[in-house]
Amino acid sequence: MNEYDYIIIGAGASGLLLADAMLNDSFFDSKKILLLDKEQKNTNDRTWCFWEEGNGQFEAIVHKKWDSIHFQGDDVLKRTNISPYSYKMLRSIDFYNYYLAKIKDSSNITFITDEVVNIDEDNTEVSVKTAAEIYKGKYVFNSLFNYKMATQQKKYPVLQQHFVGWVIKTEKPIFNASEVTYMDFSIPQKGNTRFMYVLPYSNNTALIEYTLFSDKLLPKEEYEVAIKEYILNRFQCETYEIVEKEAGSIPMTAYDFREHHTNRIRYIGTAGGWAKPSTGYTLMSTAKKIPKLIQLIKQGTPLKKMKLKNKFWFYDMLFLDVLQHDNGNGHVIFESIFKSLKPQMVFKFLDEKTNLKEDLIYINSCPKAPFIKALLKRLF
Incomplete structure (x- = not known):
């Protein structure tokens, strides 16, 4: 049996x-x-999110999708249509x-x-x-x-993408329901790579996540304080209902x-x-x-x-080496990429579908010095 x-x-x-x-x-x-x-x-x-062209294998259960994303940093602000992609949840x-x-x-x-x-x-x-x-x-x-x-093992750094998210419902319409805030780095970095992530379900309901790329988790209250401050500072909203909570940690x-x-x-x-x-x-x-x-x-x-290593594995390895060495400046990498490239190009690279010429365009959009140092350290 x-x-x-x-x-x-x-x-x-x-x-x-x-x-x-x-x-x-x-x-x-x-x-x-x-x-x-x-x-x-x-x-x-x-919650699982991904970008995709057209309809895919999960279309029957997609809860929400968006055609535009918002990216923000110290000196870059982009609100961009991502066609032919849709961002799906x-x-x-x-x-x-x-x-x-x-x-x-x-x-x-x-x-x-x-x-x-x-x-x-x-x-x-x-x-x-x-x-x-x-x-x-x-x-x-x-x-x-x-x-x-x-x-x-010590050969490869092990970071975590860790987060706490709240689904909140507000009395007044404060969200742009057609746009995902993919990364908002306009928050205190405090020595780590930290950003806010917003998925608006409607103009008064959204999932707001405080996300970090670092090696250690934070006390629970630190995530929640950051979410409260972001809701107040970004949306000027003090009154809302917390409908759901989620938390997680994904290895990088x-x-x-x-x-x-x-x-x-x-x-x-x-x-x-x-x-x-x-x-x-x-x-x-x-x-x-x-x-x-x-x-x-x-x-x-x-x-x-079943092998997983390819050229994109090598790119990812160098990226994590850079983050491990100087986690507090991780936002600079993302800001440089999104300032130089269209999000469609970023998505294509992250989907591991770019050719060598496109790889070089993407790599050229990144700050050079930290990646050269990481490459030399791996080689020698």
Whole structure:
């Protein structure tokens, strides 16, 4: 009863997308698949955002999209239409409901709410011990992330994109519902890379996030004080209702997570290093990697063969080296980029779709000295 061909640990973005990909591929019709998560996934615990041309695979559950972004720094202010891109937002509760409903209707995928406490592997199978049972699988895909996976090494810096966000509702219309504030650096930096991020759902409702790129978290009250001050200073608003709260931390590192993979255990999602190192954006990065993983599984190829390193990995590594060395001036890099380039070019580069000529244009928009120093340090 407790033996499976594949066990997926974690029903977040990577776990659900992998389960759905298996559900949609006839290769897995005869396979017995288990999806484990300690939670029922019935709360709106996070927000995923991404940019995209036209309609994509998540269109049925997109909660809101925008055609313009706002970027602000010390000496740059841009409000720009981003066509042909749209900036899109997914609510996690809609994501969970959509994919879990498909799994519930399937005949070969079982979703069980239980907490994993231990994983053991031998030559023929993997034993996954939970609080209530022991499940055995031929292969395990684990999305459970722990920062210790990356911090036990010194070759690559490990920063965090950490944030606290409030969804607020105001009495008066104070937001521009057609425009995302992608990055607003016009706030005290306090020795770190800090910015505000605003997703307006309507002219009186918005998600406002205080976000940092740094190596350590702040006390909870410091995030909340910053949000309160921003609402007051930017929107001159003192009275509002806090509808929802969210918080998170996403690893920013060029560390190669493949050394944690074994013959029968493959880490996926953030735990597999699928978050883009320079931005922390994970959903679309994961969506692009799932088909590659499915192909490896079908071919019987060792799962370690799925490589993540390319020229963009190298660019991201240098960027994080620069941030690690001088985190307080991170805003200067972003301001220089957005001052020189159209957001469409920035998005194309971050999507890893630029050619070498376009790469050089993007690189030339960055401050030269810190990146040259980082490159020389890596080389010598």
